[in-house]
Amino acid sequence: MRIVKIDAGRGLKQRLLALGLVPGADLYLLANKHGPVKLCFNSSRLALGRGVAAKILASRAEEEPCPEGCAEENCPHR
Amino acid sequence: MVAHSPITVALAGNPNAGKTSLFNGLTGGRQRVGNWPGVTVERKEGTYRYGAETFNVVDLPGTYSLGAYSLDEVIARDFLLAEEAEVVVNVVDASNLERNLYLTTQLLEIGAPLVVALNMFDRAQRTYDVDPAKLSELLGVPVVPTVGTSGWGLENLRAAIAAVARDPRRARPLELRYGSEIEPHLAELAGDLANLRGFAPALRPRWTALKLLEGDDNVQVAVREIPGGGALVEEAMAVSDHLGRVIGEEAEVAVADYRYGFIRGLLRDVLRLRGPSPVRLTASDRIDRVVTHRLLGIPLFLAVAYGLFELTFTVAEPIVGFFEAGLQALGSRVAAGVEPLSPLLASFLVDGVLGGVGSVAVFVPNIFLLFLVLAFLEDSGYMARVAYVMDEFMHRLSLHGRSFIPLILGFGCNVPAIMATRTLDSRRERMITLLVIPWMSCSARLPIYVLFGAAFFPGRRGLVVWSLYLLGIVLAVGAAKVFSRVLFPGESAHFVMELPPYRLPTLRGAFLHAGERSWEFLKRAGGIILAASVLLWGLANLPPGVAYAGRDSFLGTAGAALAPLFAPAGFADWRPAVALLAGIGAKEAVVSTLGVLYGVGGEGLASALRTTFSPLAAYAYMVMTLLYIPCVATIAVIRRETGSWRWTLFAVAYTLIVGWAAAVLVYQGGRLLGWG
Structure with missing residues (x-):
């Protein structure tokens, strides 16, 4: 998925930006069913509370790119 | 030789960039822990010598940027702005440069005299060919590859730090253009x-x-x-x-x-x-598939928590026993020497001073072992997964996933549990967790349940003890909900966390951490505990000539005065009241004081208690001992960790009020139901 927009308050937005979650960045959801959302992103793994994740607007592309640093086996739907 | 004032070096970097191991590597064991002025965020400092100069290293809190998102960021930023550091070492995880260099750009902007430590260089080299010289040229500051865990590159880092300290122009940071x-x-x-x-x-x-x-x-x-x-x-x-x-x-x-x-x-x-694939963390991902599994994650964590608990308290037990035996031997020697001269002085030295030293010392093995294991779990990367796994559940209790660990530890001993709340990065979560920990029934309260359970509920002892633990948990959860609404309104902290790759922790780092914590406990809480023990001794043995904690002692008088207050809870006798007062010193003292006051121990005590208590009143008394005022050691660490007497008094007051109310409710409710 590609981040389109971050709709959070200043403080949280700064934190997400500092982690590299900027509009245009590709990420891959590793877990999204319950509990915090887990992403594979920019060679690292991030856990975001569902409240936080809801503030990140991302679009799903036809071809899901497997972001750099995410193992192929993590991106089975590619 | 000319005496120089030490050169201040600040360490800045992302969490998980290996800042701590680099700090340990630079300073060796020579470090001390304090607090940043006005706040309870930990400030670690250490020194080393290089050439003729002494360097004082200040470990800044780990941050992803220099914004104002968290207290940590503000502390790091203010320190850098105040130009207290002559050199700033930016510890960077070389295997995750893109994100780590974000902080670097901000450090450059703030104009810090920078040295970049390309840490975990070995790990990075497995995937990439990293060119430190090129990076140095492009950033305009010295760049030194290091491996904090092995100490590789530290000598070069020390040299680079000394060079920038001598001539700050060596670090001529470029200006970013927007x-x-x-x-x-x-x-x-x-x-x-x-x-x-x-x-x-x-x-x-x-x-x-x-x-x-x-x-x-x-x-x-x-x-x-x-x-x-x-x-x-x-x-x-x-x-x-x-x-x-x-x-x-x-x-x-x-x-x-x-x-x-x-x-x-x-x-x-x-x-x-280097290779065709930039994949990192595949091993970590595989471990995570089990550790953070939807169904396996929580049971696995409970097993780890149980292991942590068992290890800490069972391994510590013989060591504590050894301490106690040593103190007892010393005590009988002192008693033998001093008693002929003055029995009161002998009692003061043995029961007051040595007893107080003992009640401080017994905590040390627990604290040391607990933090040793915690450091291992933290450094390995597992703690981040615990927070992840527990977050959904803890969220319902208005708390964070991370709060779970300190709460569980409370069942062993409230003192290290409260110290462990430091791992919580939001003050709100930390305060709520810390305030409810005293209701996690610690191991020192168990002897009380065992005594009363055997005396009044033979055959149903397990159920009674279990119900008390459960009551503590239920009330703690309720209190957490109330506090989060009333005392700390507002949204709970955002859960944004990195799940760092698993790594093997170093023994040295874990031991340093555990040693630091134990020493800190002795230094900060030891004095208060000792003073309180001596004070309690005085109340129990004065005026001169009274029997220990007897009816005519100050403690006895106070107990007699308080006793009527407990009539609604079913126990108006002065002796249980005195035992409660003694229990503030240490909860296990409730049992020993009752033994002294009823003049019998063991089996005799059980039947003696039956003359004062009805079974219902006995249960109310156990509820009271579970909930009322934390022991002095716990009070001392609450004071220490909150940095405020007001919060400390609040903790004492609310536990006392709720404890009394619950005891009364149990007794009166039970009577209404015809159990009296």
Whole structure:
């Protein structure tokens, strides 16, 4: 998925930006069913509370790119 | 030789960049822990010598940026702005440069005399070919590859630090440019700020202007305080809005974009992929598939927590026993020597002083072992997974996933449990967790349940004890909910966390950490515990000539005065009241004091208690001992960790009130149901 927009308050937005979650960045959801959302992103793994994740607007592309640093086996739907 | 004042070196870096191991490597064991002024965030300092000079290393809190998101960031930022550090070492995880260099760009902007430590260099080299010399050339500051866990590269780092300290021009950081839209506004705003009378040059006009464009709250407040600053803040906000419309994204996002653009540009020259695949963390991902599994995650964690618990308290037991035996032997020697001269003095030395030393010492093995294991779990990366796994559940209790560990530890001993709340990064979560920990029934309360259970509920002892543990948990959860609504209203902290790759912790790091914690406990809480023990001894043995804690002692008098208050809970006798008072010193003292006051121990005590208590009153008494006032050691660490007597008094008061009310409720409710 590609981040389109971050709709959070200043403080949280700064934190997400500092982690590299900027509009245009590709990420891959590793877990999204319950509990915090887990992403594979920019060679690292991030856990975001569902409240936080809801503030990140991302679009799903036809071809899901497997972001750099995410193992192929993590991106089975590619 | 000329005496130099030490050179201050600050360590800055992302969490999980290996800052702690680098700090340990640089300073060896020579470190001390304090607090940042006014706050309870830990401040670690250590020294080392290099050449003829002494270097004082200050470990800044690990942060991802220098914004105002958390207290940690503000502390790091203020320290750098105050120019207290002659050299700033930016510890960077070389295997995750893109994100780590984001902080570096901010350090460059703040104008810090920087040395970059490319840490975990070995790990990075497995995937990439990293060119430190090129990075140094592009950033304009020295770059030294290091491996904190093995100490590789530290000598070069020390040399680079010394060189920058001698000649700050060696670190000539470049200035980031923000493109033709933002740059003119930035320059104008910086010019206006510089012309403002009363603008402290330490605030750095360009940096401040950038922060105003990014909408940084703390900087806005600081600038508004300068006469004429308010207008500039308004102007900056207008410019920021304008930029947002022109560029099509908010100014702060655009600024971050430029920083990442700059970093990616750098990395094209600095990194070369070794293999065909840039995949990292595959092993970690595989472990995570089990550890953070939807169904396996929580049971696995409970097993780890149980192991932690068992290990800490069972391994500590013989060591504690050894301490106690030693103190007892010393006590009988002192008694033999002093008793002929003055029995009162002998009692003071043995029961008061040595008893007090003993009640401090028994905590040390627990604290040491507990933090040893915790450091292992933390450094291995497992703790981050615990927070992840427990977050959903803890959220319902208005707490964070991370709060779970300290709460569980409370069943062993409240003292290290409260110290462990330090791992919580939000003050709100930390305060709530810390305030409810005293209701996690610690191991010192178990003897009370065992005694009363055997005396009054033979055959149903297990159920009774279990019900008390459960009652503590239920009330703690309820209190957490109430506190989060009433005392700390507002949204709970955002859960944003990195799950770092698993790594093997170093023994040395874990031992240093555990030693530090134990020493800190002795230093900060030891005095209070000792003083309280001596005070309790005085109350129990004075005026001279009374029997220990007898009816005529100060303690006995106080107990007799308080006893009527407990009539509604079914026990109006003065002796249980005195035992409760003694229990404030240490909960296990409830049993021993009852033994002394009823003049019998063991089996005899059980039947003696049956003369004073009905079974229902006995249960009410156990509820009281579970809930009322934490022991002095716990009170001392609450004081220490909150940094406030008000919160400490609050903890004492609410546990006492709720404890009494619950005991009364149990007794009166039970009577209504006909159990009396």
